[in-house]
Amino acid sequence: MSLRSDVTAVILAGGMGRRMDGLDKGLVEVAGREMISYVVDTLIGNVDHIVINANRNLTRYQRYPVTVVADSIDGYQGPLAGIEAGLSAASTEWVFTCPCDSPMQSTGLLPHLWSEVLAQDAEIAVAHDGQRTHPVFLMLRRDLLGSLRAYLDDGQRKIDRWFDKHQLATVDCSAFSQSFVNVNTEEELRHAAQQLALH
Numbered sequence: 001m002s003l004r005s006d007v008t009a010v011i012l013a014g015g016m017g018r019r020m021d022g023l024d025k026g027l028v029e030v031a032g033r034e035m036i037s038y039v040v041d042t043l044i045g046n047v048d049h050i051v052i053n054a055n056r057n058l059t060r061y062q063r064y065p066v067t068v069v070a071d072s073i074d075g076y077q078g079p080l081a082g083i084e085a086g087l088s089a090a091s092t093e094w095v096f097t098c099p100c101d102s103p104m105q106s107t108g109l110l111p112h113l114w115s116e117v118l119a120q121d122a123e124i125a126v127a128h129d130g131q132r133t134h135p136v137f138l139m140l141r142r143d144l145l146g147s148l149r150a151y152l153d154d155g156q157r158k159i160d161r162w163f164d165k166h167q168l169a170t171v172d173c174s175a176f177s178q179s180f181v182n183v184n185t186e187e188e189l190r191h192a193a194q195q196l197a198l199h
Contacts, residue, residue, distance in 0.1 A: 003046060003110075003111060004046065007092055008050070008051060008091070008142075009110065010089075010096065011036060011043070011050070011051070011053065011066075011098060011099070012082040012098065012136055013099075014054050015079075015082075031196040035100060036100045038103035039103060046111060047096070051066060052068045052069075052100075069089045071085050072085055079099075079136050082097075083095075083138070084149060087140075087145040094114070094117075094140070094141060095142050096113065096114070096138065097136055102182045103192055103196060109173060109176040109179045112175075117139045123140065123166040123167040123168070124139070124167070126163065128171060129173055134180050135163070151165070181195075
């Protein structure tokens with residue numbers, strides 16, 4: 001199998017941005033660029049197929065060389081709804097998911113999760129930074145779509161309870177800890193801009 005051709009990367013940008021006064025976080029500028037542009041650039045280095053899950057401003061996201069899909073479930077139902085939309089849009093055996101508000105994601109993170117999910121013969125690999133898990137940084141099999149749809153149709157939304165239904169590998173990603181710095185406040189926005197300007 002080939003990482004570049006057998007994995008679709010799904011960027012989750014479908015949230016309501018509650019902690020950022022309702023802004024569409026993927027389109028918020030950091031150091032002069034939309035936040036999602038950093039994530040797209042990082043992923044292009046690893047895979048041929050990229051999907052953005054967005055529920056607002058779809059035409060703006062379509063300016064990027066990606067497929068753009070909205071949730072199939074109305075009402076901003078959380079990250080699992082975005083993951084379901086991404087799995088539905090993917091044609092590859094594996095799917096990697098990450099949030100739009102982590103502009104310092106390392107190019108090494110996706111390959112690391114990919115190698116570990118295969119080595120551990122798991123259905124899902126979730127990133128752990130040495131202190132806690134990051135449940136939307138995932139590598140998962142596309143054929144889990146049916147299971148996820150059934151879980152959502154049952155009214156369930158808690159991601160860890162869905163994980164419990166499957167073979168899960170928790171992967172040490174402490175070497176890529178900067179990848180998990182996300183931006184939710186004006187202070188975090190300023191900090192991210194400073195860090196990105198240095199690089």
